[in-house]
Structures are given as C-alpha cells and as structure tokens.
Amino acid sequence: CPERRLRSQVSAALKEGRVTPTELCQRCLALIRSTKFLNAYITVAEETALKQAEESEERYKRGQPLGILDGIPIAVKDNFNTAGIETTCASNMLKGYISPYNATVVQKLLDHGAVLLGKTNLDEFAMGSGSTDGVFGPVRNPWSYSKQYKEKFVPKSHSEDEESNWVITGGSSGGSAAAVSSFTCFAALGSDTGGSTRNPAAHCGVVGLKPTYGLISRHGLIPLVNSMDVPGILTRCVDDAAVLLGSLAGHDPKDSTTIQDDFKPFELPNLADVSKLSIGIPKEYHAPGLSSEILALWLKAADLFKNAGAKVVEVSLPHTRYSIVCYHVLCTAEVASNMARFDGLEYGHRSDRKDSTESMYAATRREGFNDVVRGRILSGNYFLLKQNYEKYFVKAQKVRRLIADDFVKVFRSGVDVLLTPTTLSDAAPYMEFIQEDNRTRSAQDDILTQAANMAGLPAINVPTALSERGLPVGLQFIGRSFQEKQLLTVAKWFEKQVQFPVIQLEEVKRHDNGVFQHQKSASFS
Amino acid sequence: AGYQITQQRVPIAVDGSLSYSLCIDNKMSQMVTKTVRIKQIQLEQDSGKSLHDDTRCQTLVDLNRAGVGLMEVVMEPDMCCGEEAAAAVRELQLILQTLGSSQAVMAEGQLRVDANVSVHHPGEPYGVRTEVKNINSIRFLAKAVDYEIQRQIEELENGGTILNETRAFDSKLGCTVPMRDKEGKQDYRFMPEPNLPPLILYDAKSLPANMNHQQVINIDWIQERLPDLPSMKREKLVEQYGILPEHSFTLLNEDGLAEFFESVVKQTQMKPKKVIGWILNDLLSYLKQRSLTVKESPVSSFLLADLLNLLEKKEISSTAAKQVLAELWKGEGKTPLEIVKEQKLQLLQDQKELEQICQAVIDGQENEVIMMVLG
Numbered sequence: 001c002p003e004r005r006l007r008s009q010v011s012a013a014l015k016e017g018r019v020t021p022t023e024l025c026q027r028c029l030a031l032i033r034s035t036k037f038l039n040a041y042i043t044v045a046e047e048t049a050l051k052q053a054e055e056s057e058e059r060y061k062r063g064q065p066l067g068i069l070d071g072i073p074i075a076v077k078d079n080f081n082t083a084g085i086e087t088t089c090a091s092n093m094l095k096g097y098i099s100p101y102n103a104t105v106v107q108k109l110l111d112h113g114a115v116l117l118g119k120t121n122l123d124e125f126a127m128g129s130g131s132t133d134g135v136f137g138p139v140r141n142p143w144s145y146s147k148q149y150k151e152k153f154v155p156k157s158h159s160e161d162e163e164s165n166w167v168i169t170g171g172s173s174g175g176s177a178a179a180v181s182s183f184t185c186f187a188a189l190g191s192d193t194g195g196s197t198r199n200p201a202a203h204c205g206v207v208g209l210k211p212t213y214g215l216i217s218r219h220g221l222i223p224l225v226n227s228m229d230v231p232g233i234l235t236r237c238v239d240d241a242a243v244l245l246g247s248l249a250g251h252d253p254k255d256s257t258t259i260q261d262d263f264k265p266f267e268l269p270n271l272a273d274v275s276k277l278s279i280g281i282p283k284e285y286h287a288p289g290l291s292s293e294i295l296a297l298w299l300k301a302a303d304l305f306k307n308a309g310a311k312v313v314e315v316s317l318p319h320t321r322y323s324i325v326c327y328h329v330l331c332t333a334e335v336a337s338n339m340a341r342f343d344g345l346e347y348g349h350r351s352d353r354k355d356s357t358e359s360m361y362a363a364t365r366r367e368g369f370n371d372v373v374r375g376r377i378l379s380g381n382y383f384l385l386k387q388n389y390e391k392y393f394v395k396a397q398k399v400r401r402l403i404a405d406d407f408v409k410v411f412r413s414g415v416d417v418l419l420t421p422t423t424l425s426d427a428a429p430y431m432e433f434i435q436e437d438n439r440t441r442s443a444q445d446d447i448l449t450q451a452a453n454m455a456g457l458p459a460i461n462v463p464t465a466l467s468e469r470g471l472p473v474g475l476q477f478i479g480r481s482f483q484e485k486q487l488l489t490v491a492k493w494f495e496k497q498v499q500f501p502v503i504q505l506e507e508v509k510r511h512d513n514g515v516f517q518h519q520k521s522a523s524f525s
Numbered sequence: 526a527g528y529q530i531t532q533q534r535v536p537i538a539v540d541g542s543l544s545y546s547l548c549i550d551n552k553m554s555q556m557v558t559k560t561v562r563i564k565q566i567q568l569e570q571d572s573g574k575s576l577h578d579d580t581r582c583q584t585l586v587d588l589n590r591a592g593v594g595l596m597e598v599v600m601e602p603d604m605c606c607g608e609e610a611a612a613a614v615r616e617l618q619l620i621l622q623t624l625g626s627s628q629a630v631m632a633e634g635q636l637r638v639d640a641n642v643s644v645h646h647p648g649e650p651y652g653v654r655t656e657v658k659n660i661n662s663i664r665f666l667a668k669a670v671d672y673e674i675q676r677q678i679e680e681l682e683n684g685g686t687i688l689n690e691t692r693a694f695d696s697k698l699g700c701t702v703p704m705r706d707k708e709g710k711q712d713y714r715f716m717p718e719p720n721l722p723p724l725i726l727y728d729a730k731s732l733p734a735n736m737n738h739q740q741v742i743n744i745d746w747i748q749e750r751l752p753d754l755p756s757m758k759r760e761k762l763v764e765q766y767g768i769l770p771e772h773s774f775t776l777l778n779e780d781g782l783a784e785f786f787e788s789v790v791k792q793t794q795m796k797p798k799k800v801i802g803w804i805l806n807d808l809l810s811y812l813k814q815r816s817l818t819v820k821e822s823p824v825s826s827f828l829l830a831d832l833l834n835l836l837e838k839k840e841i842s843s844t845a846a847k848q849v850l851a852e853l854w855k856g857e858g859k860t861p862l863e864i865v866k867e868q869k870l871q872l873l874q875d876q877k878e879l880e881q882i883c884q885a886v887i888d889g890q891e892n893e894v895i896m897m898v899l900g
Contacts, residue, residue, distance in 0.1 A: 226720050227719035256720060257722060334719065345586055354582075356584070357575065357586070389716075
C-alpha cells in the first residue's frame, strides 16, 4: 500500500524535498476543511500545526530531521491532554478546558517532530461504541461517502437518501479512525478500554492497534478504567503502526503501571514463510449476532493461513461469555471512582448553584455529564457499596482472573496468535444505531474486543475486505503479552495477502497531488 | 471511590513500640524509660479542607494540602496521664525530625494528634473512650488529656455516663467540649487503587537475586542508613562528654541546644561536665525567660566559650563570669575580655601584689586579727 506508508512514500518524499512539511500540513488542513461534514475533529489547531511544520522544515533543510515522524501530520483523540489546546472529552464538563501539560504520548510525538493537526471527536468520556454520544455530535464514517458504498446503496424507501443514511464510525475513537480513513492525517491516537480503537478501525477500514497494558504510558490520558485503558494507534497500514509504537512505548516514571524493562523499537520483517506459525481460532468468538458475511470472511482467513502452511487450530476460551458482564461491573466501578474528580472546583464546568458545596457538586455533575456517564457512575457506586462489594466487585475480579487464564492456557499450548472477527457486522446506519441505547449497543459491540482488555493483551484490527454494502470489515489478531513484534509481523503478512482496497473519496481525489497516489488493488473477497 | 487514597486493608507496619523518657519528679534528677505499643502505621493521602463562612454564606475549599502523603501512627492505650502522652509524642516528634520524615510542628498542622481517653477502676475493663481533637501543641496535649481524665472521673462519680463522642479542646478555656456531630457513618465505597501496583517490602534475606536495587525496597538497606535516633544521640552524649542522662535529655529536647553545647566544648578547655552547667542553668534559663530559641540567642557559642576560657584560666572568678554573661545578654557586641576590662573584673594574678593587699587589710584590722588568732 504505497500511498499509505510513511517510510516509502511520505517520509522519503520529505527527506528528498519533494514535498515540504508545510505543504503537507496545509494539504491536510485543507482536506480537514472540505471533510468537515464528517465531524471527525473537535478542535483543529491550525496555527500551532503550521508552526510545528515550519520548524520541521527548518530541520529538514539543515539535514537534521528528528526521525521518521518528523513533519508527519497526526491527530489525537480529545481525551488526551494537550498543552494549550482545548481538551474536552466531548463533554460539557470540560468544554473550554485547556490543559497545562501534554500527555506523555503526545509529548513523545511532538519530540519526534510530528505535527499535531487537532483533537478528534469521540463518545463522551470514551463511553460508547458508536462515537455518537458526544456533545459535539456524532462522527460520520467517511466510507458513507465513498464510491464503493454509494454504488451498493439501495434505498429501502423513497424518503431514504444517501445523505440521511450515513453510517457510524464505531467507537469510541471514531473521530481518530475517520481522520485516518479520510487521509486528513497519517496516524492518530485513540484509546482502547473495551475495544474503542479496534472497533472504529474495523468500521473505517484502518489498522487499529491496542498495545499490551503497561507498554505505553497513560499519563495524561483522561482515565476511564485505570486497569484496562491503553492509548491506541490508528494508521493506514501495519508498518506505520509499528513506527508509532516504536516512538511511544517504554517506561514512564509518571505512570507507575508501565513496565520497567527497556523497550527496543523494531522494524517488521517481511514474513515469507508462515509454516512455523500456529494460529488459534477461539470457538466462543462465533458469537450470537455475528453476521454470516463476517463469519465467512473469518473462515476464509483461516484457510488462507492453512493454505500458506501455517498450523491453524480451533481453541477454546471457555469464560468468554462472562466477560461482558464482568467488564461492566469493573468498568462502572472504576468510572465511579475516576469521575469523582469532576466536581467543578479546580477545573471544568461549575454550576451556578451556590447554596452548599454538595448542591454545587450535584448540579455541576448533572449539568456536565450526559446520561451515559451518569448511568455508569450510579452503577459503579452501587457495585462498590459495602454490602455489594464482595458479591459484585470481588467476584468480577475473580472472573477476570479466569478470563486472563484462558488466554494463558491457550498460548501455553503452542498457539502464537489468535484470529477472530473484530465486530459482529459492518457499520450500521446512524438512524438504525440510535434505536438502541448506549448500554445495549456497548454490550453488543464490545463482545469480541473487550476480553483482550481484561487480560491486558495486545490486539490489532486489520482491514480485510468490503462487505456486501461496500463497507469495510476487519479481522482481529490477539497476541501474547508484550509480543507486539510477533503480532504485527503476522498482521503485516495478512495485510499483504488481502490487499484491502483504498477508499475512493471525492474530496481526497481533489486534494491529491501525487502524494496520495491512487492505485487499483485487488480486493480480498 | 472518590479521591482520597488510604491504606485500608493492609497497613504498612504493625506491632511496634515507642520508648520515651519521663522525669519522676520535677527537678529533672531522675529519668525513667517507658514504652507505648504502636498498633499500626498506615499511609494515606491528605484531603483538602473546607472552611465555612457563615456570615457570607459561602464555603471556601483549600486544596493546598490535598494529595500530600500522611502517615497515621496508631498507639495502644498504654499511657496514663497527660505527662506521659506529651513525653511520648515529644519523642515521636524528635524521631520524625531526625529522620527527616516531617518537621512535625504541631502548630503548623504538620503533626496532628488526636487523644483517645478513657478511665476505669483498677482491675476492671477499660471504660468508654472519647476522642479529643483540636490539640495544637504538646503542652495543650498534656492539658487536654488531664482535663478529660478529670472530667470523666467527675462525671462517673456523680453517677453519669461517658458518651463515645468526639470532643474538641478549647485552649483558651482549658477544657474539652463536644464537637459538631459528623453525619452518620458514611459508606466510602472503597476500591483498590489500580494506579498503585502492590508495594512489596523485602529484607536482605528475601530479596531476590538480580533485582535492580533501585526498583525495590529493602528494609535492611534502609535500616543501615538510618541516622542516629534521639535515644542513640543521648547515649552518645553521655558517653562522650560524661554528662548525666537528664542533661542529655534536656540538650536534645531543646532545638539546637545539643549542637550549641558541642560547639562550646570544642572551643574551650573547660571540662564538658562543667560546661553543661553553664548551658543548662545559665544559658537555657536566660533563653526561657525571654522566650528565645537557641538560634535567636544573642550570646553565640563562640562568645560563651571565650568567657568560659577566661574562667578556666582563672583570669576571672565565677561570680565575675556571671556578671559578664549578664552584660553579654545585652547583645551590644562587646567581647567578654572587653567587658572584664571595662568593669575591672580581672582577678589579680601577681602573688606579691596579692600579699601586699592581704597584708594591708590585716594591718588595718589589727584587733580583729588578734581576736581571730587567739580564738
């Protein structure tokens, strides 16, 4: 995928002076403007981005670029603190909040010379699986406007038209996924607590990597669930994800849950021979509601590996069916604790109620949080009551241990990597998606992704093929703890095999000057 | 849940003890060592505080101390009166200051003490206890405890009962009063803090090999590097200078006094056993009279050493020395020698001169001399 790669296309182009960082930045900013209807960005930091691009240009002129990422435009999900740039978490609670510091991952990107274009849209406080429940409105999947989707679109009635039938991005990192998918940036940061990076990656046809818990610092990522959150990486190809990972991973003294061991960035080999590979197919991931299309794709992928000489085995993760419920108990309990910091005192929204501190807290939180957030806080408080603690919280922790052990057993039996679907179906139309509430949707959509968060394992979505409706479908690989190199190597091999098609967007074509080269690629299905 | 982290289930240390010294009588002539058991020490985070301004109907929230590390030391009820409580806390204060854990100044809230007091007849189980808060100094601690003991005894002797309540010490009136009742027991909805990985303490025996010693806590390693604690320092002073334990106790009890003493000893030929008298009787009482700390003393260790040297070389008498010291206290910048010369306090050293003076006196008092020689 030449037009997607950093190294072979853009990085080289920058180094050789065929394109300058400022040109690149301006082009991306222009594309952001003309794709505004996607609502992928909450804040576009035009001035600072151009300044960073200029500084990058200076470095290239002197022949001293900071590395591969120097001058590369990126976007960051709006739940990462960015100094001087508004951070809202798509919530009224933080509207207008300007952080005095950069999250560690943001700082690392800037230190590598990356150009920060802006903050992307999400579900409020990262709670949701559609990127539809933020105060700035829903994010639209760029594929809704692609030639591929429009060609296949069959209106169900006369009143239905393309405009009202746009599809969701998935969530909660929908803005980041849409930004990468629509070529407005080369990579974006998301967050992943129950699948929030992989889910929108699958729906938007991009690579979504969830690293091992503890590999990348969470300092500055506004927490949802401290024991499961990880910063996520969204790119257009697996090699790019490896580059991003290399610049972000490693111990951070400001995050005591990061591992102490040294991390060595790696380059991905081009795997030619998969005969030594063992791929596991967990039978429980044939979940109720899995579309027949995706099931077929999953099996086809398994065959692909088999035919190439890999060992493909069916495995069992018996506690899979308990993971959603377990996740809901632990997630809401941590949310109840984490959201306590929003009381209107130090930062963020503060209500006008003045009769007592308690009433001020209550009003501030009612005004600042949406129903989804408040619902989770109340649930969490319930589970943490003294009389419920053992029954729910401790029980859930025990079940979590069982789920993690399932994976340990499977990997110990010789399986290198697991192959599963990422989502139950392709992206739903917005109008259909909002028929059910956030809790119901989350419970449905998280089912294939959140066990990896429970166990802290690395997982990646690789865009695989287009569905009948012309929308992206992805498959997920789950790897061993801290074995990102192996995971990404396998993912890269798979990516090469499937040759996922490039999105054909009018807006992108218009802004293309050879940097985003078009290529017809044979699609997988 | 919420935002205060505390060690709820497994405190960092249990089953300890604290030894402290107490004077049997008020004359500082006999010291006894007592012990109070420490039930546990737990780590916490401090919270912010609310200040209610009823006149303006507003609440001010002070977050300056929020998040600061706290150490709660829970003692067993092994002390029997205000004096013991004060001595125990004083010793704890000195230890904390020596270790650098805290400056432990009560008036600044760096050391907060809540006293739990109960009374019972000998041989009977412990009575209902009350908790006394709002104690801002060691002196007030002793007062508060003694007042509360008295109050409880009187209450019981009058047929009343003691409520398990929280009382505040009123320093102006010297008594304890019931405090505003905290709203009924709150369910804090605790959960383990996921951002704090478990803290594992090792000692030399249990420490695994190949462990980067900067990444773990080895309590034996820490123990080896502890500074001399007050009790050790006192023993060393006694050994090194031959002073009494009571003296050593007072030296350490007064901030900077031990250092002052040692400094004087270094600069003078006078024996430490003699110097100590000057330090504890003269210097300290002067400071106390004027409510000065050692640091604020107008008489430096240099000046005092100078003076004591004059005394030691027999250039002045001890009475004269006391006079000079009184003059030095004025802090006018004069040296002891200058004052001696000014006030003509030098002792005559010339033997012949002395004989002449004595002879003159005898000569002038013939009758008295004859009377003395005869009987």
